[in-house]
Amino acid sequence: MAHFSKPAEGSWTEHFGLSTEPANYADSISPEFYALEQEAIFKKTWLNVGRVEQLPKAGSFFTKELDAAKTSVLIVKNRDGELRAFHNMCRHRGNKLVWNDFPKAEVDGTCRQFTCKYHGWRYDLDGKLTFVQQEGEFFDLDKEQFGLAPISIDVWEGFIFVTFNPDPQPLREYMGRMGAGVEGYPFELMTQKHTYRAEIGSNWKLFIDAFMEFYHAPVLHNRQSVSEESRKLAKYGYEALSYDIDGPHAMVSSWGGMSPPADLNMVKPIERTLHSGLFGPWEGPDIGELPPGVNPAKSPAWGIDSFLFFPNFMLLLWKPNWYLTYHYWPTSYHTHIFETTLYFAPPKNAFERLQQELAVVTFKEYGLQDANTLEATQTMLESGAVTEFPLCDQEVMLRHLHTVCRDYVEKHLSNAGAVAAKGV
Amino acid sequence: MSALLPAEFADLEPYAADWCLAAEPDRWAKRLDSTMEEMKAFYDVCFPRAEEAIAYCDKFDLDDLPDDAKNLLHLLFSFALVSYPIEVWNQPLPIDTGSARLDRIREPRL
Ligand code: FES
Ligand SMILES: [Fe+2]
Numbered sequence: 289m290a291h292f293s294k295p296a297e298g299s300w301t302e303h304f305g306l307s308t309e310p311a312n313y314a315d316s317i318s319p320e321f322y323a324l325e326q327e328a329i330f331k332k333t334w335l336n337v338g339r340v341e342q343l344p345k346a347g348s349f350f351t352k353e354l355d356a357a358k359t360s361v362l363i364v365k366n367r368d369g370e371l372r373a374f375h376n377m378c379r380h381r382g383n384k385l386v387w388n389d390f391p392k393a394e395v396d397g398t399c400r401q402f403t404c405k406y407h408g409w410r411y412d413l414d415g416k417l418t419f420v421q422q423e424g425e426f427f428d429l430d431k432e433q434f435g436l437a438p439i440s441i442d443v444w445e446g447f448i449f450v451t452f453n454p455d456p457q458p459l460r461e462y463m464g465r466m467g468a469g470v471e472g473y474p475f476e477l478m479t480q481k482h483t484y485r486a487e488i489g490s491n492w493k494l495f496i497d498a499f500m501e502f503y504h505a506p507v508l509h510n511r512q513s514v515s516e517e518s519r520k521l522a523k524y525g526y527e528a529l530s531y532d533i534d535g536p537h538a539m540v541s542s543w544g545g546m547s548p549p550a551d552l553n554m555v556k557p558i559e560r561t562l563h564s565g566l567f568g569p570w571e572g573p574d575i576g577e578l579p580p581g582v583n584p585a586k587s588p589a590w591g592i593d594s595f596l597f598f599p600n601f602m603l604l605l606w607k608p609n610w611y612l613t614y615h616y617w618p619t620s621y622h623t624h625i626f627e628t629t630l631y632f633a634p635p636k637n638a639f640e641r642l643q644q645e646l647a648v649v650t651f652k653e654y655g656l657q658d659a660n661t662l663e664a665t666q667t668m669l670e671s672g673a674v675t676e677f678p679l680c681d682q683e684v685m686l687r688h689l690h691t692v693c694r695d696y697v698e699k700h701l702s703n704a705g706a707v708a709a710k711g712v
Numbered sequence: 713m714s715a716l717l718p719a720e721f722a723d724l725e726p727y728a729a730d731w732c733l734a735a736e737p738d739r740w741a742k743r744l745d746s747t748m749e750e751m752k753a754f755y756d757v758c759f760p761r762a763e764e765a766i767a768y769c770d771k772f773d774l775d776d777l778p779d780d781a782k783n784l785l786h787l788l789f790s791f792a793l794v795s796y797p798i799e800v801w802n803q804p805l806p807i808d809t810g811s812a813r814l815d816r817i818r819e820p821r822l
Contacts, residue, residue, distance in 0.1 A: 483818035511800060511807055558795035561762050629818070638769030638777070638785050641822075646792045648736075652814050653796050653806045660812035 292527050300531045300684045310676035315690055316491035317670045322621035325693060328700030329599050330356035334449040334462050336601040341479055347413060350396035351376050351386050356618040357452055361439055362386050366413040373450045374415050374436035378404040411436050446475050464534040466595055469581015478610060478631040482648045485627050489663035492616040492624040493689060498658050499614060500596060500685035502526045502542055508657055517554045530585040531684055536598035536692045538685045541584055545591035545607045564643035566650045567591060572608030573633040598692060622666050716783045718768060727754045731790040732783040736816040739790050744804050751794045758791040782822050
């Protein structure tokens, strides 16, 4: 039985012109395909690496390990308050420039300049080489020529992005219609941050798949609800309020949240006590009217919007006025690092802090279940025993994601082919 | 040893040394290290006192909590965390999450 209306074509999948044939996951089990994704996607698109609040003053910096683009980047605020991004690499003999103890571990802090641990070359906050140890020993060294290698950086709604594309599309244009639709959301007010991190034994796309469909929710997470409620949810199944696609980006708008619940018996004792749960504190802060791109169906049952800004940045806006981000950072064709940060308005008192804590705790109970299925799926996909997988209409965004990745790779290959054909 | 919690929460004091933990990784480790009986005893004593404990903490500015109120709020964080084994799972770990991890690497401290 349909609870929410679908497009005139009869399905979301057909509405977006996507195939309804079974999908195959060859793009998720192949080292060769991953190597192509690195070139075609992660070295070409804008990548979100953080937020402006992480760089409060001149000299504030952080590093980000980007295995998928085969580099580490250094993001810093210079003396004029502008953001700069560089490959985190010394121009002398290539040592990683900024790290503590463990070269692979990301670091942050504040400094006046960067000094290489190896031979002591120094760089200012604009990446300029300012000091060379025993400079007289070098041969006509022009320090001007040996500044840190810069990377394009830009900010959208307080989110810091970098790209390795030498000729990038402007960031705001890249974020497209859906990005424009959430502009004005008061991200800057939500500075209370909780971050989870996990090393996941699956292709990066499989975790996005899990978070771009809620078809699994009444089943995989069924025990999370009180039993009568859970039976109802399982019988009901899941249907989104709406889906949207704009270029490589996608979103799903979902109902839910029950804040406050119509019947207190529908929720667990701890939720009744703290007035909080998966969807956050029942009474969120007043942030005025939401931007027009949020809850696009304008449904009174709306609970959460999940945006995927291609390739690996998800933004979830929740009805009780808080948000979270997901990032999926590939480390190989079948491993990635998953990070999620939950952002709330600063709590005004102990009760609000405790309500937020319950939401963050609850996220983990769900997130562990989501994460645990991934390695199990990856290993079976790699067995190759079965290669065709039927996807339902509520899994439409999975088809889109995998199609977009294949399109990027194909375009990259045909460009490379054209260059080769020209004999360049 | 001097009490960790305010005097009016003497009934929670036996759980304070174990559960007044400032960091989520420590609270999580404690949950996984505890038996269901231990967590049930803590939950049962905490549950009826939760509202009073919150009201006690709320008498102070959140950024300026006296140590005993801070301990009490940390105890409530642990209470929220053990509610899942008690109310939902019947075991310390969520069902079907044996090989998954999710580490809280950043959290605001009191
Ligand atoms: S590699 Fe950095 S100073 Fe030599
Ligand atoms: Fe899930």
